[in-house]
Amino acid sequence: MQTRSLIVAVLACAAFGLAACGERPQEVAQKPRGYQGKPDTNPWDNDPTASRYTTSKWTKGDKASWEDALKQRALSQNEYNRVP
Secondary structure, three states: OHHHHHHHHHHHHHHHHHHHHOOOOOOOOOOOOOOOOOOOOOHHHOOOOOOOOOOOOOOOOOHHHHHHHHHHHHHHOOHHHHOO
16 A cells, blocks of 8 residues: 555656656737837937926927027026026
8 A cells, every 4th residue: 555655756756857858838829010009200300299297498390499498498497597
């Protein structure tokens, strides 16, 4: 009786050991896809919208005026310059 249970235990360990060695690779099959969204434009090519959060204006298509508007915005956010 004791040898039979020993044989069953050895066979069970062998079965579990062989099952662990037979693992298949788990890789995700990915399809090559392109960008699904809209193409980006340059920020200075956009219209300066009338927003209550922006006070600076720039000329559409002019990179220099857009950069100046950003500089003015950054200066107005500085507390040392705003508070007298």
